[in-house]
Amino acid sequence: MSRKITFLTLFLWLMTLTFPVIAQQKADTTYTFRFVTQKDMFYVPWNGNDTELARLLECIENNKATILDGKLPLLVDGYCNSQSSEVKNLATAKIRANRVKSELITRAKIKEENFITRNHVTEGDFVTVRLTVPVKETAVTDAEAEARRKAEAERLETEKRAEQERLAEEQRKAEEARLAAEKAEAEKTAQQNTLADTLSETKITTDYHLSLRANLLRWATLTPDLGLEWRICPSWGIAVNGSWTSWSWSDKDRRYALWEVAPEVRYYMGEKKAWYLGAMFKTGQFNYKFSEAGKQGDLMGGGITAGYQLRLNKALDLDFNLGLGYLNADFEKYEVIDGVRVRRDNETKDWCGPINAGVTLVWKLF
Incomplete structure (x- = not known):
């Protein structure tokens, strides 16, 4: 009997040590919305999108106050690899992400600043929305809460810097593509002018x-x-x-x-x-x-x-x-x-x- 009491006491002591750690975990929830290949329209009833949208709207409603306060951003990632170039893939991924956000803004009554958006040219034709929803905490000290807030702020700042760097890279590539297109157009115009000058010097006898x-x-x-x-x-x-x-x-x-x-x-x-x-x-x-x-x-x-x-x-x-x-x-x-x-x-x-x-x-x- 004394051995059983000793084992039960040890078990309860271990649970007391591990429970606050478990209570501090966060549940990452990802919602995936499928898109037709090479298309940017968001078809809600298609391929299970309606079920995912209903689940996501329920999650947003349960955490709406935290989301609107800016403490729980919705991480939106747009994906596309079915277009003919990287620029077109990024443009399509951006449109897809914006269509999903417009649907959520309309239905859930949230705002653009409640999203953090990133676009990718790999993996497929879909958009994901991810929320890191905190599990109800118990026995969390003020120091732990402050450390958690600092870590979250650092994570958001890192993601913001990465997004700014990605946008700058996209802008640089777009500018290079624009300059190349202008150069090609100038060369084409010069060739056409040369051809027109040559034709103007030739007598055309065709009746037209x-x-x-x-x-x-x-x-x-x-x-x-x-x-x-x-x-x-x-x-x-x-x-x-x-x-x-x-x-x-x-x-x-x-x-x-x-x-x-x-x-x-x-x-x-x-x-x-x-x-x-x-x-x-x-x-x-x-x-x-x-x-x-x-x-x-x-x-x-x-x-x-x-x-x-x-x-x-x-x-x-x-x-x-x-x-x-x-x-x-x-x-x-x-x-x-x-x-x-x-x-x-x-x-x-x-x-x-x-x-x-x-x-x-x-x-x-x-």
């Missing part, structure tokens, strides 16, 4: 002319539109039209912006070569926000065009045209909350029917 085009219907909707057409011969022509506009009002809460490019090949018929048939391709982007929800995305399609050119004088024609075909629009719906665009949904729509119409003023340059 170059025309400047302006779609008056697009201008009427406050959408500037200009284009060029090169008549290779009396029966064939190559045209390209471009449109661009960007309007905002109501303190930038409403927006109408788009750009489009539409190359086209035409075949002119008849004795006067006034009627024509053509094949057109169209691509562009748009951003509309006429109500609480906005839409922004890409469009692409093509179809058959037909039209008639009415001659006004030697230099001017009026081109009436209509295009029928197919358009695909891939866009996301968003709302603006505290000046930040927050994605709400993603949609894809297809359209078959009229895709282009114009009353175009044509000015023959030569």
